[in-house]
Amino acid sequence: MKIFVLGSGSWGTALAINLHKNGHTVTMWTFSADECKRLQRERTNEKLLPGIILPDDIEIVNSMDEAKNTELVVLAVPSFAVAATAEQLAEVLPADIPVINVGKGLDAKHGYCRFSETIRKAMKGQNPVVALTGPTHAEEVSRGIPTAIVAASESRKAAEMTQDVFMNDTFRVYTSPDIVGAELGGAFKNIIALGAGISDGLGLGDNSKAAFMTRGLTEIARLGVKLGARQDTFAGLSGVGDLIVTCCSMHSRNRRAGILIGQGKTVKQAMEEVGAVVEGYYATEAGHMLAKKMGVEMPIVQAMYHVLYENGNARDAISTLMGRAKTHESEEVWITK
Ligand SMILES: NC(=O)c1ccc[n+]([C@@H]2O[C@H](COP(=O)([O-])OP(=O)(O)OC[C@H]3O[C@@H](n4cnc5c(N)ncnc54)[C@H](O)[C@@H]3O)[C@@H](O)[C@H]2O)c1
Structure with a gap:
């Protein structure tokens, strides 16, 4: 062909x-x-x-x-x-x-x-x-x-x-x-990879990164479903599969840029040092705008937007995420007996 x-x-x-x-x-x-x-x-x-x-x-x-x-x-x-x-x-x-x-x-x-x-x-x-x-x-x-x-x-x-x-x-x-879910998973996982890199650059632990990745995927799926995606697509190759590879590999430019930011470089310095397109930077703005438009709660994406676009401090952003009001893991609530 x-x-x-x-x-x-x-x-x-x-x-x-x-x-x-x-x-x-x-x-x-x-x-x-x-x-x-x-x-x-x-x-x-x-x-x-x-x-x-x-x-x-x-x-x-x-x-x-x-x-x-x-x-x-x-x-x-x-x-x-x-x-x-x-x-x-x-x-x-x-x-x-x-x-x-x-x-x-x-x-x-x-x-x-x-x-x-x-x-x-x-x-x-x-x-x-x-x-x-x-x-x-x-x-x-x-x-x-x-x-x-x-x-x-x-x-x-x-x-x-x-x-x-x-x-x-x-x-x-x-x-x-499900092209909707496949495209949204591929676009938004780069936001989480940048954040996972920041977590590594700050010297936080494996627990921190696993929590960030898992809760990040929950947010992505929440927005994705609102935009017409199937929930189960986010558990597939274009969802969690891509998230794992991008958050854990040194080939990932998004993660590498995040590590540099976590180590104290400015966003501009980190992007320049990586030297190739860091898609997570643009995806963060997209996620921030769409979450607002669709009325979807995305605290990790908001924290990333604050760090990348509003000169927010990464350690403070993590404290804010950890200090949020208590909540349940899945969207459903128990029926009280
Ligand atoms: N690299 C990977 O492993 C990989 C894997 C899956 C998906 N992707 C996606 O593929 C896309 C391309 O990524 P890449 O890694 O090949 O990028 P890259 O940084 O390696 O190369 C980008 C290419 O785009 C060209 N370019 C620059 N400005 C352009 C413009 N205005 N119009 C058209 N082309 C322009 C450059 O000359 C360069 O050849 C990205 O959206 C990325 O997310 C990349």
Whole structure:
């Protein structure tokens, strides 16, 4: 199959290599002309994926024209660029060609809607959209380390086609009809990963991090269900699966940025030191705005917003969370006997 991968960062590169391994004809689009020339010449991105070489027959281009001849598009750009890239793509992509989005986050330009909504709108509803998301570090996928992921779509046909195209002996793909839950889990877990990093950077314990992750997921699911997601999706690969990998791995930029903040760096210094997109920063603003809009209680997200956007002190934020009024763990209450 002819596949056009938009984005030559770590995730676009890792997925292009995986698709090439499955025998597909892959073309990769770069955002900048300079990056295109450099990749054509060097066939590697030493800074992002050290030691990973792009196979010679993956073509690298800087023009969107390839979309006119493709059978499938994979959108692998940072969250802030999804809307603009989808609009550019819509000008050349024929109707009915499926678009698989692998970016995680929400569309700040359009009222924090999900990316599948942004893409569908850009394509005037003429192309099926799939979210491919889960616990998947590019550093591991590019080296063929066993990984599982979920292809979620309102279209069963598109989800199953995605499964067939990507799946191999090291990359296992499940399907799901709950694209709402899959996208929200993938976007919001980055907030919790930043916070888990802050907890590590402050030198708190495993108990603290486990509590933060678990209660964080409860909040994400609470908002997700209000926005139309299924509760059980948050217990799957795109929910707790992605949360575990992002909060516990040193590959996670969000966690690394959090560690630096916990160690005393400013948010700006931490983002600069990580040197690549820290999606949790943007997701925190999205979570804060949506919680307000939907009237959902999200104390951890509010605490993260205070630290990241209002110059709040992280230790004080933890004291505030620990000092909240007592409550029950699950949403239901007992019927008093
Ligand atoms: N890296 C991972 O392991 C991983 C895994 C799953 C999902 N994702 C998601 O994939 C998306 C891309 O992440 P990444 O890790 O490949 O990022 P990256 O930081 O490695 O690369 C980003 C790429 O985007 C390009 N870019 C910069 N500005 C752009 C713009 N305005 N328009 C289009 N492209 C632009 C850069 O040239 C670079 O090639 C993110 O949403 C991320 O959450 C990443």
